[in-house]
Amino acid sequence: MSAATLPSPASEPILSVKDLHVRFPVAGGLLRQRRIVHAVNGVDLAVQPGQCVSLVGESGCGKSTTALAIMGLQAPSSGAIIVEGRPVYGPGAPDRLARARLAQIVFQDPFSTLNPRETIGRALSQPLMLHGVKDRCERVDRVATALRQVGLLPEHATRYPHEFSGGQRQRIGIARALILGPRLIVLDEPVSALDVSIRAQIINLLMDLQQDLGLSYLMISHDLGVVEHVSDRVAVMFAGQIVEEGGWREVFTAPAHPYTRRLIETIPNPARLTGGAQDILPPAPEPPSGTRFWPPIDQRPEIGRPPEPSTFVDIGDDHRVRVRVG
Amino acid sequence: MSGPLLDIRGLTIGIPNRNGPPLQIVRDLSFDIMPGEIFGLVGESGSGKSASALALMGLNRRPLTTLKGQALYGGQDLLAMSRRSMRKLRGDRISMIFQEPMTALNPLARIGSQIAEMFVLHRGLSWSDARPKAVEALAAVQVPDPEGRARAYPHQLSGGLRQRVMIAVAMACRxxxxxxxxxxxxxxxxxxxxxxxxxxxxxxxxGTAVLLISHDLGVIAQMCQRVGVMANGRLLELRDAKALFTDPRHPYTQGLLAALPRLGSRAVEGRHRLADLDTAIDRNAPGFAETYLRPRGEAA
Structure with a gap:
């Protein structure tokens, strides 16, 4: 069943993150000794062309830091990020302009990323100008196309950000991400600030765009309902590490790691009330013999302490979980 | 059987207009809450659910005005009460918590004294008697190290702890x-x-009753015995929670449930397009004006 959804191994991933570490020094404690926060601790991820991969976890788990590192906005302490075959950091890394054409990001609150004194048309045509589209007519044309793609009208280009509703602003945020024609879009909590009906419209739009333009998404979210609905693959992050990863069906129908199970259990779900059979979690599987699921989820790792070694093991066709031997 | 704790009849809230009929934000809202019951009010932004709650507390600001209606609580009409007696009631018999605890807590006062204040204002305790009660209240909301936390300022706490503190303040006077x-x-x-x-x-x-306002159908389903669905300032459907979620009657409720990506639904229904409330529902159609308000206890 799941074999059919597996990407063909031959295809080159559009994004690959290899052993990403991001550490922040923090001053504090007695004698102001410097301590290190391991915000991201050995994350591996791959997004195949046309896929939507979701990174799930709670505030502070490191998922947004991972997103920023992928966008070139947060230098990693170690590890590699490769977008369309090109490393984002280190020798041979593309400059800012080139990077902007490879990957774009959509934030939770698009209003905070828009200049209130600039029309939408100007905000959308500026990247084109910077990227050498000299012909004014072509710029106007491409802005109109982007606005239409996200379900707005070309006339909207003359309006200012405050004239739009929350849902429309998120559409503008998506249009801004699309304007340079990237193939990879990072979606950082794209719908969590929106009402149910608007959320449904934006999710539908994102799914349509993915199909029509062949986009690949890395979605950062804590909304498991949305994640299950749109993702091909899911990675669950806890305390800077991916603790479970696999196809959406594997992760949602047979969650193994205690943290994944807790996330799914704690989601308030109307199906629980109506007694939907799909709501009942299958019994927790045993970790592979001689190991235990890692890290333990009831104690947060101490700040400044390097995490203990653990391994990622296969527990199914397309399903891996973090355990510790012994 | 005793009567309802709070009986809201025909609550209408709006902005008066000198040159014509007032602009109505909430229209003819009626429901009741039984003692100890958890009643849910669900709806999207602008549906009027928060304006209704604030009207009950006498907290709506001009130009928002309660135009009509009654909210009977122990024989008194909350909406017709003097500001002075409302202030006595508020925080004591009826209290409220908000989405963002940081805006409701005083950033310059220690947590302990913000809770102790409730006992001083409403119970006439001295500050020295009120402080230990504040620590007890923090313990009751399962704040770890209540004595230490009572001396902390709001910014020193996490979001979850701050909301617990708000609950401690709200529940202080039972x-x-x-x-x-x-x-x-x-x-x-x-x-x-x-x-x-x-x-x-x-x-x-x-034995405290709860009026839970949320846009999150999951939260409502998990918490409430009865649920009212609001849209465009009107109560469209009022049912037992289970009946509402298994067999929604109003087209808006049906749309709202279909627009929700529900955990577990993809395995059954596939990666389908979610219902679009704007196109699927005509808010001017005659069917939209119908309401499905079932009295308590009646089978769905």
Whole structure:
């Protein structure tokens, strides 16, 4: 069943993150000794062309830091990020302009990323100008196309950000991400600030765009309902590490790691009330013999302490979980 | 059987207009809340659910005005009460918690004194008697190290702890009714689960009824016995929670449930397009004006 959804191994991933570490020094404690926060601790991820991969976890788990590192906005302490075959950091890394054409990001609150004194048309045509589209007519044309793609009208280009509703602003945020024609879009909590009906419209739009333009998404979210609905693959992050990863069906129908199970259990779900059979979690599987699921989820790792070694093991066709031997 | 704790009849809220009929934000809202019951009010932004709650507390600001209606509580009409007697009631018999605890807590006062204040104002205790009661109240909302936390300032606490502090303030005088307006919307899911459990357990123990306002159908389904669905300032459907979620009657409720990506639905229905409320529902159609308000206890 799941074999059919597996990407063909031959295809080159559009994004690959290899052993990403991001550490922040923090001053504090007695004698102001410097301590290190391991915000991201050995994350591996791959997004195949046309896929939507979701990174799930709670505030502070490191998922947004991972997103920023992928966008070139947060230098990693170690590890590699490769977008369309090109490393984002280190020798041979593309400059800012080139990077902007490879990957774009959509934030939770698009209003905070828009200049209130600039029309939408100007905000959308500026990247084109910077990227050498000299012909004014072509710029106007491409802005109109982007606005239409996200379900707005070309006339909207003359309006200012405050004239739009929350849902429309998120559409503008998506249009801004699309304007340079990237193939990879990072979606950082794209719908969590929106009402149910608007959320449904934006999710539908994102799914349509993915199909029509062949986009690949890395979605950062804590909304498991949305994640299950749109993702091909899911990675669950806890305390800077991916603790479970696999196809959406594997992760949602047979969650193994205690943290994944807790996330799914704690989601308030109307199906629980109506007694939907799909709501009942299958019994927790045993970790592979001689190991235990890692890290333990009831104690947060101490700040400044390097995490203990653990391994990622296969527990199914397309399903891996973090355990510790012994 | 005793009567309802709060009986709201025909509540209409709007903005008066000198040159014509007032602009109505909430129209003819009627429902009741039984003692100890958790009643849910669900709807999207602008549906009028928060304006209704604030009207009950006498907290709506001009130009928003209560135009019509009654809210009977123990024989008194909350909407016709003097500001002075409303202030006595508020925080004592009826209290409220909001989405963002940081805006409701005084950033310059220690947590302990913000809770102790409730006992001083409403119970006439001295500050020295009120302080230990504040620590007890913090312990009751399961704040670890309540004595230490009583000396902390709001910014030193996490979002989840701040919301617990708000609950401690709201529950300090053991109110009859707690109005919770989106109490967990700003919280992480696991913290949300803890805070919801706390509200339910505490209110059960104290016999406090809850008016829970949320846009999150999942939260409503998990917490409430009866649920009202609001849109465009009107109550469209009022049912037992289970009946509402298994067999929604109003087209808006049906649309709202179909627009929700529900965990577990993809395995059954596939990666389908979600219902678009704007195109699927004609808010001017005659069917939209119909309401499905079932009296309590009646089978769906």
């Amino acid at each position: 109110p009859d009714l707690l109005i919770a307006d989106e109490p967990t919307t700003a919280l992480d899911v696991t913290v949300q689960a803890e805070v919801l459990r706390l509200i339910r357990e505490l209110c059960e123990r104290e």
